[in-house]
Amino acid sequence: MKKFAGAIVSAMAIWIGAADWAVAAEQAQSKHPLAQEHPIEFDAKALLPPTYWTIPGVTEPLQSVRDRLTTDKVTTLKLRPGRYMYMTTTFAFEFTVNLDGAVSYSKLVDHCVGGRGTAKVVVKCRQMGQAMGPD
Secondary structure (H helix, E strand, O other), X not given: OHHHHHHHHHHHHHHHHHHXXXXXXXXXXXXXXXXXXXXXXXXXXXXXXXXXEEOOOOOOOOOOOOOOEEOOOOEEEEEXXXXXXXXXXXXXXXXXXXXXXXXEEOHHHOOOEEOOOOOEEEEOOOOOXXXXXXX
């Protein structure tokens, strides 16, 4: 009977250890830098009249009839580090989110987009070459 009880205690210790290992593995996996989601704020309220916008693969497409994002509201999205595209029907630019959650984009769109090095993207143009307001 003692051997049986000892076997049960050993099995319980292994099971508890396996459960702890699974939790630790899950925590380690979620801490991987590329798995971290960062809140990125998008502000395109300068665009008048308001228009629809999207980030393909993250938000509803422009062609969608429901849950489309509009430029008259500031929106925060959780994005992982990587490369993305901000699109309206008349303007688009590529941007990246780095491991720290900071946004970067081409200097060619600096007159239309603000927020480089921060977690906020400010869109100031309805189309390329058209700046809205002072920089």
